[in-house]
Amino acid sequence: MPYPALRIAVFVLLLAQPACYRNAVVVPRPDPVTEWRGQTVHSLFWGLIKSRDPVAQDCAPSNGLDRARNTTNFGFALLTVVTLGIWSPTRLEWRCARLPRVENGNMN
Secondary structure (H helix, E strand, O other): OOOHHHHHHHHHHHHOOOOOEEEEEOOOOOOEOOOOEEEEEEEEOOOOEEOOOOOOOOOOOOOOEEEEEEEEOHHHHHHHHHOOOOEEEEEEEEEEEOOOOEEOOEEO
16 A cells, blocks of 8 residues: 555554454343443453453343443454553443343242
8 A cells, every 4th residue: 555644544444343353141031121331441461450340330220231242343452462462451341131020920
C-alpha cells in the first residue's frame, strides 16, 4: 500500500472489528431480563495482577445470570501479542436471568 493514510485507515478498521473470538456460557432455556451488560477487564503480567472481578449490576431480585460471554477484538489481541502477554485486556459480558416461575409448587 503506497499511501500512508490508506495504511492508517486499514489499521483503524482492523482495530474496530467487534470480535476476534468469543466464548460463552449458556443455559438450556434462556430467558434474559436485561440486554447485554459488560466491562473490560485487564490481566497484567500473565495473570499475576488483574482487575477486580466485575459485579453484575441490576440482576435483582433474581441475582442470577442467564448468559455470560468473554470476547476480545483485534486491538486487544494485538496488544496482548505485542506485550508478550504482559497486558491482556478482554471484555466480560452478561445478561441477567428472570426470577424462576413457580407453578403448582414446581419451579420452571
